[in-house]
Amino acid sequence: MTTFTMEDLGAVLKDAAGAPETGAWNDDVLDLPFYELGYDSLALLEVSARIGRQFKIAIPDDAVVEMKTPRIAVEYINARITGA
Amino acid sequence: MIATDTAVFTGMDIIAPTGIGIEDYWSATLAGTAGIRPIERFDASGYPVRLAGEVRGFDESVRVPARLVPQTDRMTQFALAAADGALTDSALDLDTVPEFGRAVVTANSSGGFEFGQRELENLWSRGSEYVGAYQSIAWFYAANTGQVSIRHGFKGNCGVVATEQAGGLDAAGQARRVLRNGAGVVLTGGTDASLCPWGFITQLRTGLLSTRTDPSRAYLPFDADANGFLPGEGGAMLVMEPYGSAAARGARVYGALTGYACGFDPPPGSPRPPVLGRVARRALDDAGIDPAQVDVVFADAAGTPALDRAEAAAIRDLFGRPVPVAAPKAMTGRLYAGGAALDLATALLCLRDQIIPAAAGVTADPRLDIDLVTDASRPAAIHTVLVLARGYGGFNAAAVLSLPGEE
Numbered sequence: 001m002t003t004f005t006m007e008d009l010g011a012v013l014k015d016a017a018g019a020p021e022t023g024a025w026n027d028d029v030l031d032l033p034f035y036e037l038g039y040d041s042l043a044l045l046e047v048s049a050r051i052g053r054q055f056k057i058a059i060p061d062d063a064v065v066e067m068k069t070p071r072i073a074v075e076y077i078n079a080r081i082t083g084a
Numbered sequence: 085m086i087a088t089d090t091a092v093f094t095g096m097d098i099i100a101p102t103g104i105g106i107e108d109y110w111s112a113t114l115a116g117t118a119g120i121r122p123i124e125r126f127d128a129s130g131y132p133v134r135l136a137g138e139v140r141g142f143d144e145s146v147r148v149p150a151r152l153v154p155q156t157d158r159m160t161q162f163a164l165a166a167a168d169g170a171l172t173d174s175a176l177d178l179d180t181v182p183e184f185g186r187a188v189v190t191a192n193s194s195g196g197f198e199f200g201q202r203e204l205e206n207l208w209s210r211g212s213e214y215v216g217a218y219q220s221i222a223w224f225y226a227a228n229t230g231q232v233s234i235r236h237g238f239k240g241n242c243g244v245v246a247t248e249q250a251g252g253l254d255a256a257g258q259a260r261r262v263l264r265n266g267a268g269v270v271l272t273g274g275t276d277a278s279l280c281p282w283g284f285i286t287q288l289r290t291g292l293l294s295t296r297t298d299p300s301r302a303y304l305p306f307d308a309d310a311n312g313f314l315p316g317e318g319g320a321m322l323v324m325e326p327y328g329s330a331a332a333r334g335a336r337v338y339g340a341l342t343g344y345a346c347g348f349d350p351p352p353g354s355p356r357p358p359v360l361g362r363v364a365r366r367a368l369d370d371a372g373i374d375p376a377q378v379d380v381v382f383a384d385a386a387g388t389p390a391l392d393r394a395e396a397a398a399i400r401d402l403f404g405r406p407v408p409v410a411a412p413k414a415m416t417g418r419l420y421a422g423g424a425a426l427d428l429a430t431a432l433l434c435l436r437d438q439i440i441p442a443a444a445g446v447t448a449d450p451r452l453d454i455d456l457v458t459d460a461s462r463p464a465a466i467h468t469v470l471v472l473a474r475g476y477g478g479f480n481a482a483a484v485l486s487l488p489g490e491e
Contacts, residue, residue, distance in 0.1 A: 016216075018151030038151050046217035053213055 002055070004077045006030065009070055012050050017043035030071040041065070044073075055081050086340055086488045088328025091260040093485075094335040095174025095323035096429045097166040099275065101137030101316050101416045105169065110433050112415075114461045116444030119416045120299045120314055125279050132295045133288060135302050136279050137316025137417030149235070155218045156231060157196025158317070162275035162422075163228035164235060166321035170271065171236065174323040174335065178236065181268035187240035188233045189259040190321075191251025191274030191421035192225040193475070197283035199223060204282070232271060232321075240267050248475025249384070250346065252319070252424025253483045257344035259324050268329060273428075274421035275319035287315055290476055292388055300445050303418075305385035305411045306392050306456050308449040313387035319422020320429035327488060338432035339469075343371025343484030351478075360384075360480050361398035364472060367482035368402075371468075375403045378484075379464060380440050382427045382471040383456075385411035387418075395472065396452035406455040408464065410434070414443040424473035424481070431469040431485050439463045 010025040021038030022029060029037060034044060044067060048059040057080045067073040086092075096106065101119030103109030112119075119137045128134045139162070144153050147165035156164070167188075171178070178186065200223040206214040221227055226244040233242050241262045245254040252274045259272035278287070287293060294312030296302040303314040330337055345366035347359040368375060381403075384395055399409060412430050413419075419426055434440055440462045448456035471483045 016154060018149070018154055021151065042155075042217045042221065049213060049217060 002081050004074060004081055006070060006074055009074055012047050016046045016050055031069050033068055051077055086327050090327040091263050091324050091341045092327045092330050093322050093338045093432055094325050094330050095170045096320055097169025097173060098320045098429050099139055099162045099166050099318040100426055101139055101318060104142060113412050113441045116442055118444060120303060126281055131284060133293045134297055135299050135314050138279060139318045157199035157222050158277040159196055159275050160227050160231050162277055162318055163232055166275060167232040167271055170321040170323050176269060183237050183239040185240055185268035186238035187262045187267045187270045188229045188238045188242045189255050189262060189270055189272045190229045191245050191255040191425060192228055193246060193248045193251055193421040194276050194278040194283055195225050196223040196227055197278040198280040201280050201282040228275060247479040248477060249418060249420055249423050250473040250475035250479035250481040251421040252428055253471060253473045253481035254346055256341055256428060256483055260341050260344060263324060263326055270324045271321060272324055273319060273321035274425040276420035276422045277317040279317050303387050303414060304446050305387040305414055306448050306452055307446050310387050310389050310392055314417040316417030316419045319419050320425045322429060337488050339435045339485045340488050341483060342486045343367040345370055346481040349478035358394050360395060361401050363480045364402055364470060364482040367484050371484040378407060378468050378470045379466045380408045380410055380434060380469050382431050382469060383409050383411050384472045384474045385413045396454045399454055408440055409454050409456045410440050411443040412441045414446050427471050431471050434466050434469060435487050438466050
């Protein structure tokens, strides 16, 4: 079964919107808001579009707004992948 | 003595085809080093124009924060890097100026063409879902102002002027207005970078570009052999502060913006003359000086015979004497919104070092009857500089720069 990990999210973020402002990308940032990591709403739209293309799922803009932290994003994307 | 509310320049940085950074650019300029070369950023072999002033050796991975590189066009990467450099050069402690007292006013004339071309290619070759989200902001004229504002927390009266190649002066004029309205510091200037096929075809449509293939004979402003101009990329960013607070913190002051004016040409076919001369006169009036007090004129230097004749006539009529004319654009090409911004920076270096750069490789057409500085840089006593700029479609602007205490 396909799963989407924290490392996967970090890789897409880095490619789409650059490395996080905090430097490290690990479990310590799982519950930090994306804006504290330096990622704005456009960065998340770009990331969700790339993930959507990769896994052939549609991620609505409303869902992107609800992805406040990396943990929420990873859980949402996993649910969508396995449910698809 | 200049008034405490006079706008002065206390910092700058330059990204130009002839050099990156103030000193590299200035030493190359004084040496007459040419930055016009065959285009390498894309395959120009199928285009009628093959030469340009490309910036070589700019490393965005060093000069631009990693998070911003994928989000921004090259023009914005130049602006971010030059804004950083200018702030460092100014030695201003930003914590001493409230966020809403800091503003960014830049000029832009083309937007993020290279970024936009990449996304358009994605659109037509792969589909709309492959167009990046950053296209929504990266192409925009205001992208440079916006990214610099966000990066340095400049939350005051920010803006962008889009007046083609007059933009660098118009941005400085607007920056002065923002200072007069109470801002403590304004980052101004302009950068453009549209040396890509999409950017190129829009430029070719004007018919003003030189199609020659010999880099030393292609862009020759005020020369009897003038045959068009070549585009370039880059520009300059400058830090502007009120003289009072700059002096109070012991800042190095490159020069003051003592006069500024702008105007618009009559439509094609009108019997009325172009307005450049009148705009220059109004800028001198704004500075409260006579033409006799101007030590050097930085020309717009269009490089097409009719525009060169019109500018030479405006200079002759205004001065009625052989005032030295500088055209350092001959070495860089015309940088669009970055061109007049770079001229401002270069004029400030003239004030600093009391020397006028030559327009290398140009022989002034004697019929134009102007004292164009060619062959070698010319030492001179320089207290006041008049900078002229024209933009395609009728834009005209003039700025007067003076050494503080030397009006």
